[in-house]
Amino acid sequence: MTLQVYNYLTRRKEEFVPQHPGLVSLYVCGPTVYDHAHLGHALGYVSYDVIVRYLRYLGYRVMYVQNITDVGHILDSGEDRILKGAQRERVEPMELVETYTRSYFDDMDGLGVGRPSISPRASGHIPEQIEIVKALLAQGHAYEVDGSVYFDVASWPAYGELSGRKVDDLLEGARVQVRDEKRSPVDFALWKRAEPEHILRWPSPWGWGYPGWHVECSAMAKRYLGETIDIHGGGIENIFPHNEDEKVQSEAANGVPFARYWILWGTLNVEGVKMSKSLGNFVTIKDALARYRPEALRFFILTSHYRATVNYTDDSLTAADKGLQRLLDAVAAVRRAIPRAPDADAPADPAVLDSLADYKAQFLASMDNDFDTGGAIGVLFNMARESNTLLHGADPASRATLEAVDALYRELGADILGIIPETLDQERSLGLEEPLIDLLVRTRQDLRAAKQWALADGLRDQLTELGITLRDGPDGTTWQADR
Numbered sequence: 001m002t003l004q005v006y007n008y009l010t011r012r013k014e015e016f017v018p019q020h021p022g023l024v025s026l027y028v029c030g031p032t033v034y035d036h037a038h039l040g041h042a043l044g045y046v047s048y049d050v051i052v053r054y055l056r057y058l059g060y061r062v063m064y065v066q067n068i069t070d071v072g073h074i075l076d077s078g079e080d081r082i083l084k085g086a087q088r089e090r091v092e093p094m095e096l097v098e099t100y101t102r103s104y105f106d107d108m109d110g111l112g113v114g115r116p117s118i119s120p121r122a123s124g125h126i127p128e129q130i131e132i133v134k135a136l137l138a139q140g141h142a143y144e145v146d147g148s149v150y151f152d153v154a155s156w157p158a159y160g161e162l163s164g165r166k167v168d169d170l171l172e173g174a175r176v177q178v179r180d181e182k183r184s185p186v187d188f189a190l191w192k193r194a195e196p197e198h199i200l201r202w203p204s205p206w207g208w209g210y211p212g213w214h215v216e217c218s219a220m221a222k223r224y225l226g227e228t229i230d231i232h233g234g235g236i237e238n239i240f241p242h243n244e245d246e247k248v249q250s251e252a253a254n255g256v257p258f259a260r261y262w263i264l265w266g267t268l269n270v271e272g273v274k275m276s277k278s279l280g281n282f283v284t285i286k287d288a289l290a291r292y293r294p295e296a297l298r299f300f301i302l303t304s305h306y307r308a309t310v311n312y313t314d315d316s317l318t319a320a321d322k323g324l325q326r327l328l329d330a331v332a333a334v335r336r337a338i339p340r341a342p343d344a345d346a347p348a349d350p351a352v353l354d355s356l357a358d359y360k361a362q363f364l365a366s367m368d369n370d371f372d373t374g375g376a377i378g379v380l381f382n383m384a385r386e387s388n389t390l391l392h393g394a395d396p397a398s399r400a401t402l403e404a405v406d407a408l409y410r411e412l413g414a415d416i417l418g419i420i421p422e423t424l425d426q427e428r429s430l431g432l433e434e435p436l437i438d439l440l441v442r443t444r445q446d447l448r449a450a451k452q453w454a455l456a457d458g459l460r461d462q463l464t465e466l467g468i469t470l471r472d473g474p475d476g477t478t479w480q481a482d483r
């Protein structure tokens with residue numbers, strides 16, 4: 001099976017074939033750094049972290065560029081997010097973006113999200129943006145009005161190809177603007193003249209000004225990845241106008257397709273309402289990391305499909321944390337059992353190796369199916385059920401067998417999904433007590449099998465008094481020492 005991805009450009013699943021064998025060029029729209037990142041950002045960047053990990057797992061060299069928007073993010077209302085943030089905090093705009101750029105990277109590090117290959121800042125690529133604007137003017141796709149330059153949507157018949165928006169519908173819905181200097185309400189700014197209060201500004205052929213938000217992504221993608229990139233990532237909420245405008249201006253300027261696959265993530269809701277700064281219902285990544293371990297946040301995000309709308313509630317995160325714990329208990333039990341497994345020199349059990357190969361094939365088939373991480377996690381739970389059985393069976397598994405199980409947990413759960421930590425708290429060996437506790441747990445299972453319920457329950461209660469908690473689940477019984 002080969003990797004299939006859902007391409008928003010064609011609105012269907014397609015086989016993923018990069019332009020150059022073995023090499024993937026990937027551009028993902030990064031954050032606007034005017035405040036702390038929230039869980040909506042975590043959804044997107046954890047999803048892409050796994051997409052990149054998986055592409056690398058498949059053997060591709062991935063050139064991953066993700067920009068930092070530190071200038072030019074102007075809302076439709078005309079509000080400049082960064083200037084407004086600087087006023088709010090009474091700091092220089094560049095001080096604001098430096099603070100929140102660092103905060104963003106701290107959050108991503110905390111979530112176990114790998115750094116992009118390059119994290120270019122928009123403010124560091126003004127000449128490249130000016131070059132694109134000049135090319136569009138020279139080819140008649142843009143016009144200047146009083147120091148500002150706009151893209152002429154009427155000059156580009158394919159406008160709306162990505163987002164599915166139709167120019168006529170957009171015109172119908174456009175608000176009548178007072179003193180609009182644009183030729184058409186659907187035209188968008190490539191370069192804006194700087195009014196005196198606008199501190200972030202640069203000289204250009206059209207006077208002092210600053211770039212529009214969309215043009216920065218076009219410029220940085222071209223600078224580091226070339227005129228046609230393999231994958232363009234971002235949130236579905238930005239498909240219009242941001243992604244559409246990026247695509248149109250890049251293609252008009254360069255004369256070649258901009259991105260071959262548009263892979264966009266879904267939306268994070270809070271109690272059914274979209275999480276956003278403007279709605280005030282956002283949970284910062286820092287808040288969430290103070291309450292939950294990073295693997296639980298990743299697990300919560302990855303149990304849904306990356307294109308889905310995910311609903312965040314405290315209950316759903318608590319449930320995710322519990323679900324993850326069941327998996328980690330199984331992994332820890334295997335790791336604890338390895339040093340004291342019998343037959344240190346015996347080869348691994350071929351039947352178990354076959355079964356592991358099956359789990360791996362199922363896991364990879366899920367990932368190949370448009371990065372179906374939820375399906376992949378389901379495979380890990382099936383594997384956990386089997387590994388618990390292996391530990392508590394009549395015939396103890398050999399050391400090599402258990403090492404093979406642990407190696408597959410590490411390969412799939414740690415390296416690809418990042419939900420199993422390198423070392424687990426419960427894998428610390430308790431020394432000699434441990435085989436004895438295992439023996440008592442097995443004895444209790446024997447008692448239950450013989451329907452000696454009172455004796456089995458009594459044994460469990462006495463273990464609880466000693467600080468050993470037993471957990472009966474569909475995957476068998478695991479235990480944890482409360483200390």
Ligand SMILES: [Zn+2]
Nearest residue numbers: 029030217242
């Ligand atoms: Zn972008």
